[in-house]
Amino acid sequence: MALSKNRIKYIHSLELKKNRKTEKVFLAEGPKLVGDLLGHFPCRFLAATPEWLSQYSQLPVEEISEVSAEDLSRASLLKTPQQVLAIFEQPEYETDASVINHSLCLALDDVQDPGNLGTIIRLADWFGIEHIFCSPNTVDVYNPKTIQATMGGIARVKLHYTPLPDLIRSLTDIPVYGTFLDGKNMYAQQLSSNGLIVMGNEGNGIGKEVEQLINRKLYIPNYPAERETSESLNVAIATAVVCAEFRRQAASL
Amino acid sequence: MALSKNRIKYIHSLELKKNRKTEKVFLAEGPKLVGDLLGHFPCRFLAATPEWLSQYSQLPVEEISEVSAEDLSRASLLKTPQQVLAIFEQPEYETDASVINHSLCLALDDVQDPGNLGTIIRLADWFGIEHIFCSPNTVDVYNPKTIQATMGGIARVKLHYTPLPDLIRSLTDIPVYGTFLDGKNMYAQQLSSNGLIVMGNEGNGIGKEVEQLINRKLYIPNYPAERETSESLNVAIATAVVCAEFRRQAASL
Structure with a gap:
């Protein structure tokens, strides 16, 4: 399934702080990084190549899109797009100076x-x-x-x-x-x-x-x-x- | 004096290694960096704002161009252009492993x-x-x-x-x-x-x-x-x- 123009536009909009703040989300890319973050932050959306997705039987993700490498590169902010990108929810931490x-x-x-x-x-x-x-x-x-x-x-x-x-x-x-x-x-x-x-x-x-x-x-x-x-x-x-x-x-x- | 289109094109061409290698030069920008390098490497060309140039009575530079901040920003590779850019000759060092x-x-x-x-x-x-x-x-x-x-x-x-x-x-x-x-x-x-x-x-x-x-x-x-x-x-x-x-x-x- 290809990524819609609106979806790509949404992903690119997350380059701007004001959009990230309104949506309370952030973008992460690449197998190592996305893999590390999946257990830690709720994932709203994930787009990945079939190769990457085939490693996982189940993913804690609201919405998954299987895409071609070409499609991924249209959405990616990286010079060298890397198999997977994901949108995570920003965590909210209590600020406690006693630490x-x-x-x-x-x-x-x-x-x-x-x-x-x-x-x-x-x-x-x-x-x-x-x-x-x-x-x-x-x-x-x-x-x-x-x-x-x-x-x-x-x-x-x-x-x-x-x-x-x-x-x-x-x-x-x-x-x-x-x-x-x-x-x-x-x-x-x-x-x-x-x-x-x-x-x-x-x-x-x-x-x-x-x-x-x-x-x-x-x-x-x-x-x-x-x-x-x-x-x-x-x-x-x-x-x-x-x-x-x-x-x-x-x-x- | 405005920078010519050819000059700007030449400056931008130095983003590529093959052009830097052919020309045996490199680009540096900003008052701190250019100031540091002027005493160390021969400078082929320097473009700067009148404010920057007014600090110096003499500069060891083959060719100097006084430009507006606007003109400089057209030539600059930086997000925030900074008063001066210069093209220096690449030094040639002997490689001596005994150091x-x-x-x-x-x-x-x-x-x-x-x-x-x-x-x-x-x-x-x-x-x-x-x-x-x-x-x-x-x-x-x-x-x-x-x-x-x-x-x-x-x-x-x-x-x-x-x-x-x-x-x-x-x-x-x-x-x-x-x-x-x-x-x-x-x-x-x-x-x-x-x-x-x-x-x-x-x-x-x-x-x-x-x-x-x-x-x-x-x-x-x-x-x-x-x-x-x-x-x-x-x-x-x-x-x-x-x-x-x-x-x-x-x-x-």
Whole structure:
């Protein structure tokens, strides 16, 4: 059965945040990603090639469309369409800041690039970080590029969009970390197994208001240390290097 | 002076590797990146807004075109064009494997995503890694997306495209590292300040032939370690976490 023009139009409309928000859905593509998400989020619609569908006897999906590879490529947002695409319902999570008391969490202050956000979700999953608090201006987690870049991490990591200054002010005696050029060498600090690690916008870093609320300023050493450099690290890269060090210290206790 | 149709066509033609190769040039855009590269590579052509040009009394550029922001946006490959674009000559580096004897280098086995390659060059710059050896099928460093993602790192990090098995076989008594799920916890290893760190393709990892030549298999621990996971790390993220650990150990000696 071919996909109707209206269906393809609907799928493409999910590139825009306002449509995803109205419909409360998001799009995911590819066998690995769709396979990972099927057990986690209700699936409204799934279109796949006969080959992909033949692997499953039963699928928890409201509506299934068997399509040709050609038809799938008309609907797909990927450069190289991959056997299956699916529309899932957006989950609704309760935002409870108390998780920061007993676990390590991330906060993102206006991260703008969808790929960066997806990559951060994927690495949070690797490092066992279950909650990410995002400023309201952070890119939408349901952006298709973000979802693809999570590689399934979105099934396990929960995102909460909330004003970061209010969130941080609500915490009592909790370490709030951020990386700064004038921070302390993170390898020389004893890092905690709870609290918040704040990462900033790609161009502007952490905003002034949030910066004032950070009580542990860290620095990721470059190498060799005495070198004059103009360089910096991509926000997802910096997040990974910081999270790896928190977890290295926690595992070696 | 407006950009001619032919000029715009020429600029756009540089999206394709074969045209970049024939012309031996590459494109870079934005004040930070172009500013960083001007001192490092001969510049054949530069188009910029009057505001950008007014900062400079003299520019080492063969041909300069003062253009409106509107004109620039017609030539630009970026979603948000940024004041200046420039065409630089590709440098030619001699490939000398002996640098691996006395410094830490990276090898990339078929990394495919231009953004990943650019991000790896940027982090190599941060961690003082000057040479990256790429398999011939690795994405072209002069892809405009790669150049943009290096954020200027391309001015300091040298890339060499060469068959990796031959390169590794030419080394004697040199540590050759790679990350594998069955490798040894990298935090429990003494890591060297010279040698080669091999990173693999996004989907398939390190190829079989190269894998057999790796003499130090490493593992990046996830957290908590006992967790059953289906996740993995993006190749640029894994490269960063590994390089950071090599440099942490080197700095603490």
